[in-house]
Amino acid sequence: MLSPADSPAPEWLVVPDDPNDLVASVWPASATRDVDGGIEIGGVRATTLAQTYGTPVLVLDEDEVRGRARAFRLAFDAAAADNGTTAQVYYAGKAFLCTTVARWVVDEGLRVDVCTGGELEVAIAAGVAPASIGFHGNNKSVAELERAVEVGVGTIIVDSAIEIERLAAITARIDATQRVLVRVISGVHAETHDFLATAHEDQKFGFPLADAEAAVARIREIPGLEFVGLHCHIGSQIFGVAGFRESAERVLELHAALLDGGPVPQLNLGGGFGIAYTRVDDPTPIETLAAEIVSAVAEGCAARGIDVPALSFEPGRAIVGTAGVTLYEVGTTKDVELGSGVTRRYISVDGGMSDNARTALYGAQYSARLASRQGVGEPRLSRVVGKHCESGDIVVDHEYLPADLAPGDLLAVPATGAYCASLSSNYNHVPRPPVVAVRDGRARIIVRGETIADVLARDAGLDAPHADGDQ
Structure with missing residues (x-):
């Protein structure tokens, strides 16, 4: 284990006893691991969501949104009544x-x-x-x-x-x-x-x-x-x-x-x-x-x-933020030598700053967990990055993830309900992902994802005649 002085991890980042744990404060209350070790949200398996809607996909827990909205209303109603x-x-x-x-x-x-x-x-x-x-x-x-x-x-x-x-x-x-x-x-x-x-x-x-x-x-x-x-x-x-x-x-x-x-x-x-x-x-x-x-x-x-x-x-974000979890598919992994025998693993996913700009904008910190199964092996310091042509295209800057995480695995990033879909873009002509609501074991699209055809539909040049010799 590296000493704090040697580690590229920030001081606040704790090495988890179990890199598969779901910290209650970060995840929707309904988030659990099923009998096969995969993550469920609102009673719906992450693997089912990815198979049905593709990835990336923003999953929004309806009960979490409703519950937090209700809690704020009741708390402020009570406090106001107590003070006339x-x-x-x-x-x-x-x-x-x-x-x-x-x-x-x-x-x-x-x-x-x-x-x-x-x-x-x-x-x-x-x-x-x-x-x-x-x-x-x-x-x-x-x-x-x-x-x-x-x-x-x-x-x-x-x-x-x-x-x-x-x-x-x-x-x-x-x-x-x-x-x-x-x-x-x-x-x-x-x-x-x-x-x-x-x-x-x-x-x-x-x-x-x-x-x-x-x-x-x-x-x-x-x-x-x-x-x-x-x-x-x-x-x-x-x-x-x-x-x-x-x-x-x-x-x-x-x-x-x-x-x-x-x-x-x-x-x-x-x-x-x-x-x-x-x-x-x-x-x-x-x-x-x-x-x-x-x-x-x-x-x-x-x-x-x-x-x-x-x-x-x-x-603000306190009502909807914790209700959102974004699912990605891992595409590639690589270990980068940082010197003195220290390495950081880069995990590339099929989204990035087009569906979550907050890390690039504010240096925001996020968590991540392997979602399709239980990981094994010692936790490894990792950085989750997107597919965009920017070195600042970082989704999760610092996280410990299982050593056996590999291409094809699903990765879940919690607390993405606020300022992710609303700040999304078509950078690099990447279509924006769908938003899917989950509740009581059922899922439904509440914002349709885009296709390449949707992105191309805004290009007026496709309707213009193309003359021979045009440059």
Whole structure:
């Protein structure tokens, strides 16, 4: 066994006693190994899923999504009731959105937030009541805003002075009234990747606290706009509650000042709660998040002698992330000498950064397990890579996998339910994989996979005549 100083593995990566184990915090609750040693999700074998739908395939556990949505709603409802107010929970469409998932979360009592016209149309097509939709985004087009106002979106979260004036013109033209929240930057620096932190001052979202009063005053002047409160979001993949407590304290100072000019019935504190991607990740329990964040708001309101507003939260990936598992087929393996007798095994799979861009974008860490059978042999330090023509095409940067893993085996990467399908692409003209829902031993496609024909269908050159001698 290598000493820590000699090993290319990061310090946090633990050599497992059993490289076939399924760490409960990382996998859907239904994930088990069957009598033959293969992985099952939602009562459906990984081998059956791969044979039926091909690989890569994103498998989404319906009960996991529903259960986590319900748990967040119940936790925030209880915490709000304990502090004399109410709470709403919004599902983040950007994490992963299709009509089926939208219906699941609405069934469990959640609202839906969207940040583009496309996401809005998916939610509407799913039958989500427009009044329960929140519309985010730093650069909503005039057409997107018009559509949102026309269908009766519950709240638009305004992000700039220009957007306020666009909404003023739209509501005047179609004689409508639109409820709006003002997004503010609290200045709290979340402990997360720089690209996932959204409350530091030097970034594209929202109004600095110093500018927010003027923005609210302008909204209150406009007949077609109804100011209903503030919105603040400090980032994503956040553990603990300290950042949320500090952010709430700062935003409540502004909230209290705005009461002099009229009612401020709502406060949306965002969310972005973290999940476990590896065995060392330790996400804060849902009940703890709800109780401590709502209590912090109530304490801040009591200190200022004001009523606790109606609260809203956006858990983000925490609802859908753990529900997803991506299955790949292993194509090749090779051992790479790193010097001093140290090697790393590279395992190439039939997907990559086109179906999971997070490792390349953020240096995100994932886990992996042999899915088609039990592996044998001493765990070997491995790196799971994709098929794309990029050295940064890494799916799982560091993992210990069985020594006998070989071409043709299935590999499962858990915690891929959020920001994988939604960030997928056709890089290298690779078709995007299907999304398959599993529950009670049954599987069904909820997003169809693409074919090469689908990819070629966008190429207008195929319809153009080809003249002899064209270069």
